Amino acid sequence: MRRTAATPLLSACALVLLAGCGGTEEQPAASAEADTTALAGSATADDDGLEVALVDPEGTEVGTVTLAEADGGTEVTVEVDGLPPGFHAFHVHAIGACEPDSASPTDPAMTGDFLSAGGHLGAGEADHGEHQGDLPSLFVAASGTGSLTAVTDALTLSDLTDEDGSAVMVHADRDNYANIPDRYAAGGPDEMTRNTGDAGGRIACGLIEG
Template sequence: MGKNQFRFFLALVFLFLIMAGCHKENPTKLDVILVDSENKSIGKIQLQEQASGVKLTLDLKGLPPGVHGLHIHDKGDCNPPQFKSAGQHLNPGKQKHGLLHPKGAHTGDLPNIIVGEDGKVKGEIMAAKATLLEGRNSLFTKDGTTIVITDEKDDGMTQPDGDSGERIACGRISKDKK
């Protein structure tokens, strides 16, 4: 290896080390712990980046039986009992609310969940517009994001929240392990 090639090699190594130190990688898989209005854990939702969006794998208990709304909200704060601190549905594209709305949906609009008589729900759903990577629809925003469950089902059309009732559970989406 010649003197100039060696210098070029050292410059590349140095540049790589600088870039590696400055770049904070977004996780492509993480767990979100949800709490109820009494701040007690009701389980977790695992988020995983997919080619078609973010897959949510639900493993929850202690919920009222029936159909409930599930949304991603635009603030990274879950203060019980009403979880108003979670903000509104994540909507960076300024769309109308609702998976059924012709001018929707928000990035944070998700399918309803069905909780069994035992208060449990397990399953998978997709957040097709969301990503764990950088970009407009990233779940890692400067204000943070949350996952919220409501006491009623989302009708998929009513503005701004699908007439889905009160917030009954919340979980903070975060790169941190806290």
Template structure:
């Protein structure tokens, strides 16, 4: 005679065994929902990479392929929408000499070596013109001590026939095209991601276009302490940040 409780145990065990056999009897493995989700995400990510239409921030609005003076490709810069009135700029450098370098957006979409600027001065990528000035608000968050000196009237580096009113009216750090410095590692690579509310599609892709320049040295953003320059930073510092020559250039194109 089988005890009732033992009978229930045997029945339960038989049911479990039958379920196990039915699950694997056809030679297939049970599906793992977590694995299915991971595979789906991988497929979606691969699709995004293949299309290249959007960045992590949002739709891409402008792209630039950077090249050095020899025409060798050295990286890319992508500008994407990142919210109401804000864009994300992402620079990726693949082959440059190590060190901090200024990177900035300039007002003309033209990258020519040994070209002239608006004043007739000649140098690599001078065709891109000066920093993209934009139109900053009156209260643009300029830190105390970074204002342009009141007595600044002329740039001694420019030809003497250039009148003060023809020179820049917006200085560092108010340039819309001014960006933080880019660090190139010992391996020659670098990445920089910046959020900005001073740039937009219209400004980057207007009639003259725009270009991104990587400079030979770091940009000081016109921030020169009084103990080094009691009279304040000079015109060249306020317009170029003393970032040195233009080492690479890329013209922005609409996405």
């Protein structure tokens, strides 16, 4: 397995970026009904870890994520093709479900693609930027291709494959890691920024079953 030298990211990640990523989060949709048909973005396991297929809301495979044990934590490797250019937030979400046009588990009035995956792994224990599931951003070139390699000590393969599984997620926008200086917002980041880093909609999801 490839090993990379680690540098601190946020409070819980050691990372090596081959290319980066970015974020804003979903807004409530008024009338869409949840589609309970899970997409094919599921994981396969072997002695080297997990390989997860990333799919878009139409079910088209747009990349893979590999998660494996590494010195210092869990190595996450992302390869994508066919995504919009720019920085995209990349996170691990708490529930193993990748359903298009689905309802948020905590707010059924909020619907959108892959909302069935819930919030970030570790959300509720800290503000965004320090969640278990917070990872470096993914940069996608003009060609639609992008890659990322990071090592995090914030989560293990066991965390990813617990009873309700988990999901790897690419967001529409870049991630600000809730870094809004007081000179721009006297009261500091608002609740959405503290929860999500303003990462926007969810454009690709990979299912990790428990």
